[in-house]
Amino acid sequence: MTRTTQQLLADRNRLLGPNVSTFYDDPIHVVKGEGVWLWDADGRKYLDCYNNVPHVGHCNERVVEAICRQASTLNTHTRYLHEGILDYVERLTSTLDGALDTAVMTCTGSEANDIALRMAEGMTGKRGIIATDATYHGNTSLVSQLSQSNVPTVGFGLRQYFRFVEAPDSYRNPDPDGTKFAASVSEQIAAHEESGTGFAALVICPYFLNEGFPDHPDGWLKPVAEVVRKAGGLLICDEVQSGFGRTGTHMWAHQKMGIVPDIMTLGKPMGNGHPVGAVVTNTDILATFRKGYRYFNTFGGNPVSCAAAMAVLEELQEKNLVDNAKTVGAYARSRLDQLASKYSVIGNTRGSGLVFGAEMVLNHDDKSPASEFTDRVINAMRHRGIILSKLGRHKNTLKIRPPMPFSIENADLLFDTLDDVLAKTPVTP
Amino acid sequence: MTRTTQQLLADRNRLLGPNVSTFYDDPIHVVKGEGVWLWDADGRKYLDCYNNVPHVGHCNERVVEAICRQASTLNTHTRYLHEGILDYVERLTSTLDGALDTAVMTCTGSEANDIALRMAEGMTGKRGIIATDATYHGNTSLVSQLSQSNVPTVGFGLRQYFRFVEAPDSYRNPDPDGTKFAASVSEQIAAHEESGTGFAALVICPYFLNEGFPDHPDGWLKPVAEVVRKAGGLLICDEVQSGFGRTGTHMWAHQKMGIVPDIMTLGKPMGNGHPVGAVVTNTDILATFRKGYRYFNTFGGNPVSCAAAMAVLEELQEKNLVDNAKTVGAYARSRLDQLASKYSVIGNTRGSGLVFGAEMVLNHDDKSPASEFTDRVINAMRHRGIILSKLGRHKNTLKIRPPMPFSIENADLLFDTLDDVLAKTPVTP
Numbered sequence: 001m002t003r004t005t006q007q008l009l010a011d012r013n014r015l016l017g018p019n020v021s022t023f024y025d026d027p028i029h030v031v032k033g034e035g036v037w038l039w040d041a042d043g044r045k046y047l048d049c050y051n052n053v054p055h056v057g058h059c060n061e062r063v064v065e066a067i068c069r070q071a072s073t074l075n076t077h078t079r080y081l082h083e084g085i086l087d088y089v090e091r092l093t094s095t096l097d098g099a100l101d102t103a104v105m106t107c108t109g110s111e112a113n114d115i116a117l118r119m120a121e122g123m124t125g126k127r128g129i130i131a132t133d134a135t136y137h138g139n140t141s142l143v144s145q146l147s148q149s150n151v152p153t154v155g156f157g158l159r160q161y162f163r164f165v166e167a168p169d170s171y172r173n174p175d176p177d178g179t180k181f182a183a184s185v186s187e188q189i190a191a192h193e194e195s196g197t198g199f200a201a202l203v204i205c206p207y208f209l210n211e212g213f214p215d216h217p218d219g220w221l222k223p224v225a226e227v228v229r230k231a232g233g234l235l236i237c238d239e240v241q242s243g244f245g246r247t248g249t250h251m252w253a254h255q256k257m258g259i260v261p262d263i264m265t266l267g268k269p270m271g272n273g274h275p276v277g278a279v280v281t282n283t284d285i286l287a288t289f290r291k292g293y294r295y296f297n298t299f300g301g302n303p304v305s306c307a308a309a310m311a312v313l314e315e316l317q318e319k320n321l322v323d324n325a326k327t328v329g330a331y332a333r334s335r336l337d338q339l340a341s342k343y344s345v346i347g348n349t350r351g352s353g354l355v356f357g358a359e360m361v362l363n364h365d366d367k368s369p370a371s372e373f374t375d376r377v378i379n380a381m382r383h384r385g386i387i388l389s390k391l392g393r394h395k396n397t398l399k400i401r402p403p404m405p406f407s408i409e410n411a412d413l414l415f416d417t418l419d420d421v422l423a424k425t426p427v428t429p
Numbered sequence: 430m431t432r433t434t435q436q437l438l439a440d441r442n443r444l445l446g447p448n449v450s451t452f453y454d455d456p457i458h459v460v461k462g463e464g465v466w467l468w469d470a471d472g473r474k475y476l477d478c479y480n481n482v483p484h485v486g487h488c489n490e491r492v493v494e495a496i497c498r499q500a501s502t503l504n505t506h507t508r509y510l511h512e513g514i515l516d517y518v519e520r521l522t523s524t525l526d527g528a529l530d531t532a533v534m535t536c537t538g539s540e541a542n543d544i545a546l547r548m549a550e551g552m553t554g555k556r557g558i559i560a561t562d563a564t565y566h567g568n569t570s571l572v573s574q575l576s577q578s579n580v581p582t583v584g585f586g587l588r589q590y591f592r593f594v595e596a597p598d599s600y601r602n603p604d605p606d607g608t609k610f611a612a613s614v615s616e617q618i619a620a621h622e623e624s625g626t627g628f629a630a631l632v633i634c635p636y637f638l639n640e641g642f643p644d645h646p647d648g649w650l651k652p653v654a655e656v657v658r659k660a661g662g663l664l665i666c667d668e669v670q671s672g673f674g675r676t677g678t679h680m681w682a683h684q685k686m687g688i689v690p691d692i693m694t695l696g697k698p699m700g701n702g703h704p705v706g707a708v709v710t711n712t713d714i715l716a717t718f719r720k721g722y723r724y725f726n727t728f729g730g731n732p733v734s735c736a737a738a739m740a741v742l743e744e745l746q747e748k749n750l751v752d753n754a755k756t757v758g759a760y761a762r763s764r765l766d767q768l769a770s771k772y773s774v775i776g777n778t779r780g781s782g783l784v785f786g787a788e789m790v791l792n793h794d795d796k797s798p799a800s801e802f803t804d805r806v807i808n809a810m811r812h813r814g815i816i817l818s819k820l821g822r823h824k825n826t827l828k829i830r831p832p833m834p835f836s837i838e839n840a841d842l843l844f845d846t847l848d849d850v851l852a853k854t855p856v857t858p
Contacts, residue, residue: 008510015518016730017531017715019723022508029510033503051505053727059501068497072488074462075702076480079451081437081458089444102446107536107704108728114569118583127585139724140543141571142585152722154547156556156571156587268727273504275536275704275728286446293581294448295568298482298697299537299704301445 002041005029023389024382033058036403036410038387049388049402049414052355055244055269056315057405063272063311070307077298078105084306091313093280095251097260102286105301106277109240109267110138115279115295116263117142117201120234122292123262123285126198127161130188134167134211134393137203137238138267146203161197163188167393170214171348171359172367178216182223189231201234206261207242207253209401212392213357215350218249219258234285237261240277241355244269244312245322245404248329248353256352274308275299321404325353328406332356335415343422345370354406357398362427369394373427380421386414431470434458452818453811462487465832465839467816478817478831478843481784484673484698485744486834492701495740499733506727507534513735520742522709524680526689531715533708534730538669538696539567541706544724545692546571546630548714549663551721552691555627556590559617563596563640563822566632566667567696575632590626592617596822599643600777600788601796607645611652618660630663635690636671636682638830641821642786644779647678648687663714666690669706670784673698673741674751674833677758677782685781703737704728750833754782757835761785764844772851774799783835786827791856798823802856809850815843 003011008029012020028046032039035057038046048058056063070084078085089103106112121127131137133148141155146162165184168175175181185202192199206221208214228235242253243266250256254264262285267277289295299305316322333349333356340346340358347361360370360377374396381388391399402410432440437458441449457475461468464486467475477487485492499513507514518532535541550556560566562577570584575591594613597604604610614631621628635650637643657664671682672695679685683693691714696706718724728734745751762778762785769775769787776790789799789806803825810817820828831839 003512003515005510008512008515011515011519012510015515015522015531016507016533017712017719019719020507021723021725022510027508027510030503030505031511033505038503038505038509053506054504058505059503064497064501067500068493071496071703072493074459074467074488075483076459076462076467076487077482078445078449079456080467081434081441081451081456082460083432083437086432086437086440086444090440093444102444104445108540108726110726111537111540111569117585118570118581121585122583139726140540140569141547142569144722144724150723152547154551154718154721156546156550156590158585161585273728273731273733274500275731275734283446289583290446290448292583293573294450294579295573296450297537297539297568299702302702302704304702305704 024379036406045385047386047410047413049386049400051403052241052246052401053268053273054403055272056312056321057403060272060315062315063308066307066311067274067304070304075302075304078301082303084303085301088306088310091310092278096264096280099260099282100264100280102281102283104279104286104295105305106279106297107275107299108138109265109277110140110143111297112265112267112277112279113137113143113203113238114140115289116203116236116265118293119263119279119281119285119289120201120236122288123234124198124200124232126200128192128197128199129162130185130192130202131162131164132167132204132208132211133164135205136210163191167211168208168214168216169212170216170350176217178220178223182227185224186227189227189233199231199233201236202228203236203238205242206237206239206257207247207355209241209355210391212397213350213355216257218256221254221257221259225259234262235259236263236265238265240265240267245316245325246353246355248322248326251322270312271305271308272312274305276305276309316404319405325404328408328411329353329356331408332411332415335411339415339419339422345373345422345427354404355401357400359392359397361396369396370427371396373425374398376425376429377421380425381417384417384421386417453808465835474814476815476839476842478815478829480832481670481675481830482697482702483832484701485741485750486832489701489744491744492737492740495736496703496733499736504731504733507730511732513732514730517735517739520739521707525693525709528689528711529693529709531710531712533715533724534734535706535708535726536704536728537567538694538706539569539572540726541694541696541708542566542572542632542667543569544708544718545632545665545694547722548692548708548710548718549630549665551717552663552714553627553629553661555629557621557626557628558591559614559621559631560591560593561596561633561637561640562593564634565639592620596640597637597643597645598641599645599779605646607649607652611656614653615656618656618662628660628662630665631657632665632667634671635666635668635686636676636784638670638784639820641826642779642784645686647685650683650686650688654688663691664688665692665694667694669694669696674745674754675782675784677751677755680751699741700734700737701741703734705734705738745833748834754833757837757840758782758785760837761840764840768844768848768851774802774851774856783833784830786829788821788826790825798825799856800825802854803827805854805858806850809854810846813846813850815846
């Protein structure tokens with residue numbers, strides 16, 4: 001049976017509970033995906049400019065083939081020996097600085113960050129964590145409490161271990177060399193130490209994807225890394241969104257930002273939608289963690305997950321998708337900049353590779369957020385068959401983050417449509 | 430390239446860190462699975478009598494077909510509408526008491542238990558959890574601290590919220606009607622209340638799989654459920670191991686034990702190895718949790734996970750695998766009992782359906798555990814091509830828990846071999 005949208009929403013409420021968020025008030029009932037395209041139940045086609053989970057494209061042939069082949073051959077836990085996990089970790093770590101040479105495989109980025117914080121606790125003997133005030137690092141009891149935008153009232157009361165710094169914002173509060181950010185982290189380190197909690201780690205997305213991907217020059221994280229190390233803490237880079245070549249210039253955003261983290265965590269795009277995540281770190285940190293806890297994850301690193309994840313790395317390499325992100329991303333930025341010179345509602349354009357966007361403002365002087373306008377643009381785009389989203393403190397930044405095979409032609413369709421929508425959408429209704 | 434066992438172990442140590450446990454000192458390098466069978470890299474065939482993750486059989490055709498079909502059609506998160514998750518939750522809850530009618534889908538049983546504890550916190554406003562002293566409920570920072578056998582030294586210090594009761598043991602400490610267990614839970618509830626923590630929930634596997642599956646009559650959990658409810662706490666049943674018809678008489682072990690939990694958690698066998706888990710509860714608890722935290726899980730409930738999980742339910746029904754567990758389990762118990770009358774080292778046999786085993790003792794009077802003997806038996810069985818394991822406080826209980834399509838013929842091979850191994854293995858070497 002095929003349910004109508006109303007029936008789907010009613011059944012979701014009944015079977016999955018209230019407040020299960022959807023994209024759009026009139027959410028899309030998707031039934032098929034291929035490359036950068038999605039189809040709804042009525043056969044309508046959408047250009048997916050937002051989903052970073054199907055990193056190498058919806059239903060990517062190489063990934064699907066790897067999953068089918070391995071699922072029909074063997075799928076079991078890692079208490080048996082299997083080459084899949086070893087080949088994968090070897091290949092994954094070969095893309096990283098030599099110090100990042102070991103990994104724990106998990107099923108989700110949340111599980112990965114949950115481990116990373118415990119690694120920091122194990123290494124430092126302290127529990128004080130610092131994050132930005134506009135981030136998200138997952139949904140477990142521990143890491144959910146790192147979110148300031150979706151603050152849980154449940155979670156066994158761990159918020160006393162978390163301190164927050166203002167998220168970087170290159171448009172409204174420029175910090176061209178990262179020293180202001182480093183200073184604010186330094187302040188919170190001192191506050192952790194003074195409170196008796198002590199400082200364990202700073203956890204950040206090195207490209208600040210949830211914070212609105214501020215425009216920073218390469219190497220921007222060096223000052224903060226120095227501050228963290230000087231204080232004896234660990235630097236955790238959550239590359240769940242920023243990794244796997246998303247920024248076009250580097251495989252990992254921390255490389256772009258000029259640093260080597262102590263711990264890197266992975267999730268969403270790693271298996272192109274297959275549930276797989278990882279914590280990558282150095283031998284010393286991993287050994288200390290494993291001494292403190294004999295971690296085992298039944299599904300983590302199973303042969304099918306590793307086959308899916310390996311196929312993603314292979315696809316990235318063989319289709320030159322990181323280069324593609326650079327080329328198409330540069331083209332997209334130029335088209336976006338053209339729109340910015342045409343429509344004054346665009347206050348700022350930002351991004352690198354296949355993550356880019358524009359901040360919408362009512363005027364350029366006081367930069368008042370055009371949040372409601374942004375919402376109307378996104379809904380108009382959806383009805384024109386283009387999926388994108390918004391984010392940022394003021395919900396006024398278009399966030400565009402398509403699968404990595406996004407082409408010049410796709411970018412043209414996106415910006416031709418956006419041009420038309422901007423022309424037809426009054427800033428104040 | 431194919432690594433030797435030595436190379437595999439060296440690479441595991443280098444790439445995955447120390448203390449990543451394996452089955453057997455001479456672990457098996459598995460390359461292929463089918464039904465109840467595994468094959469190693471040398472082409473050697475093993476009868477898998479232990480792995481409950483491939484619940485409907487290794488590489489089950491229906492599950493593999495469902496994964497391949499859905500992975501090549503669409504895989505995306507639940508912020509779009511899709512029928513897969515709704516059809517699955519509808520079918521899953523149809524196997525349960527009417528009160529258990531909503532679910533949160535996750536990727537692992539650990540994530541499910543991590544949510545369940547927060548639901549209890551949300552409903553009661555308290556944090557005191559009770560579990561047995563020989564259990565395991567997962568690997569997140571929160572739930573890892575529920576384990577007394579693998580106590581983490583990391584985890585942001587939540588152990589003050591956990592109190593433990595002695596695990597039921599029908600052989601050494603009989604409690605035929607469950608009143609002793611209920612009384613010990615009652616004591617810990619009082620201790621939680623006295624300490625100011627307050628009592629939130631009791632979390633148990635209703636068939637006590639990790640504790641050694643003690644021999645209890647149906648309905649045995651009624652007294653403890655009464656104690657928990659009277660104290661205003663929630664009863665969480667972790668059916669990760671005991672569910673999906675494992676015990677042969679019921680789909681869920683809590684039904685066998687005569688109770689309806691407030692929350693049921695699922696994991697391992699749910700997707701036959703595909704990473705999927707769930708928390709099933711009533712509308713009130715789910716709504717309260719979601720009010721306290723807008724939980725979202727990127728991979729949780731995605732179309733592929735739901736297709737895999739649905740195929741498991743279909744396979745169970747269409748192949749009558751719960752009945753099969755009952756029939757073959759009864760036959761296995763009779764063969765095990767015959768061995769018990771032949772070999773005095775077998776002190777006790779227990780189990781229901783396709784989870785059964787035998788406790789090995791040096792003598793029947795003081796029941797001294799024959800732990801070292803049990804180890805030799807398991808290793809001898811492995812070299813005869815039969816995989817099983819041991820558990821229990823004294824590591825002297827054979828744990829046999831094969832995939833659900835296990836046949837009379839498979840049971841004959843298992844027990845003929847076990848008979849021979851017991852005959853040839855001296856109790857004291």
